[in-house]
Amino acid sequence: xxxxxxxxxxxxxxxxxxxxxxxxxLSVALHALPPQTNQxxxxxxxxxxxHAVAVGVTVPVxxxxxxxxxxxxxxxxxGAVITIEGNAGPGVAENMMSGIVHVxxxxxxxxxxxxxxxxxxxxxxxxARCGISMKGIDIVVKGSVGHMSAFMAQSGNLVILGDTGEAxxxxxxxxxxxxxxxxxxxxxxxxxKPMTPDDKAILVDLLQRAGAQADPGDFKLYGSARTLxxxxxxxxxxx
Amino acid sequence: MCGIAGLFLKNRALxxxxxxxxxxxxxxxxxxxxxxxxxxxxxxxxxxxxxFTLRAPAGFDFPALAHExxxxxxxxxxxxxxxxxxxxEAEVRRHLAAGYxxxxxxxxxxxxxxxxGVGLPALxxxxxxLAGMSGSHAIAHTRMxxxxxxTTQGAHPFSTGPDQCLVHNGSLSNxxxxxxxxxxxxxxxxxxxxxxxxxxxxxxxxxxxxxxxxALTAALDTLDGFYTFxxxxxxxxxxxxxxxxxxxxxxxxxxxxxxFGSEYRALVDLPGISKAKLxxxxxxxxxxxERAA
Numbered sequence: 190x191x192x193x194x195x196x197x198x199x200x201x202x203x204x205x206x207x208x209x210x211x212x213x214x215l216s217v218a219l220h221a222l223p224p225q226t227n228q229x230x231x232x233x234x235x236x237x238x239x240h241a242v243a244v245g246v247t248v249p250v251x252x253x254x255x256x257x258x259x260x261x262x263x264x265x266x267x268g269a270v271i272t273i274e275g276n277a278g279p280g281v282a283e284n285m286m287s288g289i290v291h292v293x294x295x296x297x298x299x300x301x302x303x304x305x306x307x308x309x310x311x312x313x314x315x316x317a318r319c320g321i322s323m324k325g326i327d328i329v330v331k332g333s334v335g336h337m338s339a340f341m342a343q344s345g346n347l348v349i350l351g352d353t354g355e356a357x358x359x360x361x362x363x364x365x366x367x368x369x370x371x372x373x374x375x376x377x378x379x380x381x382k383p384m385t386p387d388d389k390a391i392l393v394d395l396l397q398r399a400g401a402q403a404d405p406g407d408f409k410l411y412g413s414a415r416t417l418x419x420x421x422x423x424x425x426x427x428x
Numbered sequence: 429m430c431g432i433a434g435l436f437l438k439n440r441a442l443x444x445x446x447x448x449x450x451x452x453x454x455x456x457x458x459x460x461x462x463x464x465x466x467x468x469x470x471x472x473x474x475x476x477x478x479x480f481t482l483r484a485p486a487g488f489d490f491p492a493l494a495h496e497x498x499x500x501x502x503x504x505x506x507x508x509x510x511x512x513x514x515x516x517e518a519e520v521r522r523h524l525a526a527g528y529x530x531x532x533x534x535x536x537x538x539x540x541x542x543x544x545g546v547g548l549p550a551l552x553x554x555x556x557x558l559a560g561m562s563g564s565h566a567i568a569h570t571r572m573x574x575x576x577x578x579t580t581q582g583a584h585p586f587s588t589g590p591d592q593c594l595v596h597n598g599s600l601s602n603x604x605x606x607x608x609x610x611x612x613x614x615x616x617x618x619x620x621x622x623x624x625x626x627x628x629x630x631x632x633x634x635x636x637x638x639x640x641x642x643a644l645t646a647a648l649d650t651l652d653g654f655y656t657f658x659x660x661x662x663x664x665x666x667x668x669x670x671x672x673x674x675x676x677x678x679x680x681x682x683x684x685x686x687x688f689g690s691e692y693r694a695l696v697d698l699p700g701i702s703k704a705k706l707x708x709x710x711x712x713x714x715x716x717x718e719r720a721a
Contacts, residue, residue: 239693259691
């Protein structure tokens with residue numbers, strides 16, 4: 190590449206300082222990006238716990254957020270790599286379709302809720318209902334998760350290096366839950382499963398992609414016992 | 429929704445700043461509860477005296493009342509704080525009840541003052557001069573009404589015992605039943621509000637000799653519904669979330685303070701927040717801090 194062309198294509202990162210710039214202006218700028226944009230590097234300063242930072246991004250850009258964010262950060266992400274250098278409030282990466290969301294601190298409740306795809310990495314702990322109703326997302330939590338995590342999870346993988354709160358995987362459909370620590374209890378219809386070589390390959394791949402230092406041999410696999418899939422006439426009296 | 433801000437100082441040098449810090453936290457939480465707001469603040473007390481926080485309709489002549497009782501008064505909008513010699517507590521209460529039915533005793537105690545009103549939190553805090561107040565700890569609330577009407581009486585905090593207050597984000601489902609039981613225990617209630625019942629329950633446990641942490645543990649077994657509570661006593665500050673923990677809570681602790689916010693946004697301007705230990709209080713776990721005597 191000629192030096193002139195290099196000069197032409199070198200795009201400086203865009204910096205938004207949310208202490209001065211409006212969140213709405215940031216959202217408008219991100220949503221206006223064409224799929225082939227060269228403006229692929231974004232930095233967001235002083236989020237100060239604001240809600241809905243970097244929501245609905247549909248282009249493969251890289252966004253670094255320097256600080257703690259509030260509700261729904263990186264929600265509906267479709268292709269972006271979003272890094273939060275801090276904690277995230279409720280619903281981080283909710284309904285993600287694809288891409289990567291990396292929380293360097295802790296995440297509040299309902300992290301990765303209802304998400305269809307992509308990878309959510311949480312370096313710290315996630316609180317209640319992590320991966321609730323997940324529909325295909327992969328989530329790796331390097332710490333522990335709170336109660337009712339993977340509640341009604343339908344598809345995807347939840348990897349937990351630490352422990353879990355009560356009722357892990359309650360009313361689970363078909364997601365895999367890998368946990369290296371101890372679940373406080375398993376929810377209705379959630380049971381430990383034998384780990385097949387295919388399951389283990391998924392786990393090893395996710396640990397590697399998340400940069401997680403853990404021995405795959407320490408994990409147990411939990412999944413659906415599939416007894417809630419169909420109505421049992423013996424339960425009719427309960428209604 | 430509803431928003432809660434609480435600040436418990438460990439470093440006494442910060443006490444003159446307590447009101448200003450609390451006012452700033454309260455205002456950030458306006459969009460969680462724009463209907464009404466209120467706060468309780470634990471300031472100076474004087475030996476041999478207790479404080480009554482009174483509320484009356486606009487135009488009420490508090491100075492004349494204070495003159496009649498021969499006690500000191502501080503006016504704060506439609507509230508006033510009177511200094512009552514401990515020995516005269518019963519007499520002053522009788523005097524108010526008999527001659528001044530329009531005057532509500534909002535709170536009483538050795539150090540706590542409690543103010544609340546309808547309107548945007550920033551306006552409520554300005555009316556009472558929160559930013560200029562000092563003290564050891566404060567609890568503030570922005571309300572989005574669900575279980576009872578938008579009135580001053582329905583605003584938080586609720587106080588049902590001396591130096592005791594409680595704020596609540598959530599809603600209780602068995603409050604009518606518990607209110608009836610507590611009335612039989614001679615607890616008195618001013619409203620049909622669910623939160624007042626939670627406050628009354630804790631006051632009853634404390635009256636029966638429980639410590640704050642024991643009272644909060646008992647609340648877990650008795651109260652049904654959604655709640656994040658922050659409670660204050662003369663020397664203590666407690667936090668309790670129900671086992672399902674839908675209602676948000678973020679806490680920050682440094683060597684100087686323990687702070688509570690419904691959201692992290694409420695904490696961002698506190699001194700030293702970037703180095704604070706940030707955590708979410710766990711569900712069904714009692715947290716409390718006591719002030720060293």
